Amino acid sequence: MRVLICSFYFPPSGGGGVQRSLKFAQRLPEFGIETRVVAPTDSRWIHHDEPTTGLPPEHVYRVPFFGPRGRLPAEELYGISGLERLRRTALLQPRRMLIPDENVSWALTAVPAIVRIVRREGIDVLMTTSPPNSVHLIGAAVKRLTGVTWLADVRDSIAANPDRRIESAAVRLKERTLGLVVRTVALNADAIVAVTDQIAAELTARSRRAPVEVIANGADFDDFRNLQYQAGPRLRITHTGSFFGKRDPRPFLTALAGVDADVVARFVGDFRRADLDWVRERGLETKIELIPFAPRRHSLELQRDSDVLLLLLPEVGERGRDVPSGKLYEYLAARRPILAAVPPSGTAAELIHAAGAGTVVAPDDVEGLRQALTELVKRWRQGNLPDIVMPPEVEQRISRTERVRELAELLQRLAGEAEEVAPFPDSRRATATLTTNDPKPQ
Numbered sequence: 001m002r003v004l005i006c007s008f009y010f011p012p013s014g015g016g017g018v019q020r021s022l023k024f025a026q027r028l029p030e031f032g033i034e035t036r037v038v039a040p041t042d043s044r045w046i047h048h049d050e051p052t053t054g055l056p057p058e059h060v061y062r063v064p065f066f067g068p069r070g071r072l073p074a075e076e077l078y079g080i081s082g083l084e085r086l087r088r089t090a091l092l093q094p095r096r097m098l099i100p101d102e103n104v105s106w107a108l109t110a111v112p113a114i115v116r117i118v119r120r121e122g123i124d125v126l127m128t129t130s131p132p133n134s135v136h137l138i139g140a141a142v143k144r145l146t147g148v149t150w151l152a153d154v155r156d157s158i159a160a161n162p163d164r165r166i167e168s169a170a171v172r173l174k175e176r177t178l179g180l181v182v183r184t185v186a187l188n189a190d191a192i193v194a195v196t197d198q199i200a201a202e203l204t205a206r207s208r209r210a211p212v213e214v215i216a217n218g219a220d221f222d223d224f225r226n227l228q229y230q231a232g233p234r235l236r237i238t239h240t241g242s243f244f245g246k247r248d249p250r251p252f253l254t255a256l257a258g259v260d261a262d263v264v265a266r267f268v269g270d271f272r273r274a275d276l277d278w279v280r281e282r283g284l285e286t287k288i289e290l291i292p293f294a295p296r297r298h299s300l301e302l303q304r305d306s307d308v309l310l311l312l313l314p315e316v317g318e319r320g321r322d323v324p325s326g327k328l329y330e331y332l333a334a335r336r337p338i339l340a341a342v343p344p345s346g347t348a349a350e351l352i353h354a355a356g357a358g359t360v361v362a363p364d365d366v367e368g369l370r371q372a373l374t375e376l377v378k379r380w381r382q383g384n385l386p387d388i389v390m391p392p393e394v395e396q397r398i399s400r401t402e403r404v405r406e407l408a409e410l411l412q413r414l415a416g417e418a419e420e421v422a423p424f425p426d427s428r429r430a431t432a433t434l435t436t437n438d439p440k441p442q
Contacts, residue, residue, distance in 0.1 A: 010039035014049030031408035040065035129153035218400030242270035255369035
C-alpha cells in the first residue's frame with residue numbers, strides 16, 4: 001500500500017515537533033508500507049535544522065508556502081512601550097486574523113499539488129499531521145476532490161490547547177473558531193489518531209463516523225546509541241526546548257538559588273528575555289548557561305552528557321492533565337535521571353514513575369524543588385547518578401517501534417489490507433519504498 005504524509009513541519013524545519021512525522025515517514029517502510037511526504041519548500045519557521053531527512057529525495061514533495069514567517073510576538077514586544085509598541089502590535093495583527101492559524105494559506109498551493117500526487121501515484125491513504133491545525137483542512141479538501149482515504153493525526157488539542165493563555169479574550173475567540181477544524185476532522189476523516197486520551201475524548205465526542213485511536217509519541221532509543229555520558233566538575237542539569245505560554249522556569253530557578261552547591265542549569269533553545277532579566281536581577285547568571293537553538297544531533301549529545309534532565313510543565317487543570325510532552329520521551333531515551341516539575345497527577349508524572357526515571361515535584365513547589373536538588377547534589381557527589389534502567393515492559397511500550405507498528409496496523413486496516421505487521425529484516429529496509437517520477441521532488 002502507498003501512504004502520503006502531509007506535514008507542515010518537516011526538515012529543514014527544526015524543533016521537537018518535526019520528529020513524529022519524520023520518524024513515521026522513515027520507519028513505515030519497515031512494515032511494508034510505501035511512504036511519501038509532502039511538505040513546504042520553506043515553512044518559514046524560526047528554527048532550521050539539518051536538511052537531511054534520511055528518505056530518498058524522490059519521496060519528498062516540496063510545495064511552496066507564501067504565508068507569514070514564524071514569529072515570537074511576546075519577544076518582539078518585550079521591553080517596548082508607547083507608540084513603538086502600538087506600531088509593532090499593529091504589524092502583528094494580520095497574521096493573528098488568519099483562521100484557524102497563520103499557516104492556512106499553504107492550502108492554496110498544497111491542495112492542488114496533493115490532488116495530483118494522489119491521482120498519479122495511486123495513494124491509498126493520505127495522512128495529515130498537525131500542528132498547524134489548518135493542515136487538516138487540506139486533508140478534508142483532498143478527500144472531497146479525490147475520494148482518497150484520509151487519516152488525521154492530531155498531536156495537540158485543537159480547541160483546548162494547554163499552552164494557550166485562555167484569560168485573553170482574543171485567545172478565547174480564536175478557540176471558538178477552531179471548532180470549525182474539530183468538526184471538519186470529526187465529520188470527514190476516515191480515521192483519527194490522537195496523541196493522548198484527552199485529545200481522543202475531545203474528538204470522539206464530536207465524531208459521528210470516524211474511529212479515534214490513541215498513538216502516543218515514542219522514545220527513540222537508537223538515536224542515543226554511541227553517545228556518551230561523562231561526569232564533570234559541576235552538576236549539569238539540562239533543559240531542552242522553548243518557553244512559551246505558561247511554561248515558567250522561575251520556580252525551579254528560585255529553588256536553584258537556594259542550593260549552595262556547584263550546579264549549572266543549561267537551557268538549550270529559546271529563553272525568554274523577560275526570564276533572563278529576572279535571572280540577572282537576582283544574580284543567578286553564574287548558575288545558568290544559555291545555549292541557543294541547537295541542531296537535533298547536538299541537542300541529543302547535550303541531553304546524554306547531562307547529570308540530570310529538567311522537565312517543566314505548568315499546572316493548567318484538566319487541559320494539561322494527560323499532556324506528557326514529546327520531550328519526555330526523548331529524555332527517557334537518553335536514560336539520564338529526570339527532575340520533573342510537572343502536575344503530580346498527570347500523565348507525565350505517571351510515566352516517569354512507571355519508568356523509575358526520576359523525581360516528580362509540583363510545578364510551583366519551590367521548597368520541594370530545592371529539596372530534590374539537594375538530594376541530587378548529594379547523590380552526584382557520591383557518584384550515585386547512574387543511567388536509568390527502566391522495566392523492559394515499559395521500554396517496549398514507549399518505544400517508537402511500537403508506535404510505528406500501531407500506525408502501520410491502522411493504515412493497513414484503512415486500506416483493506418488488515419494483517420499482523422512485523423518489521424522487515426534490516427536487509428529489506430532500503431528496498432521497501434516506491435520509486436516515483438514526479439518532476440518536482442525534493
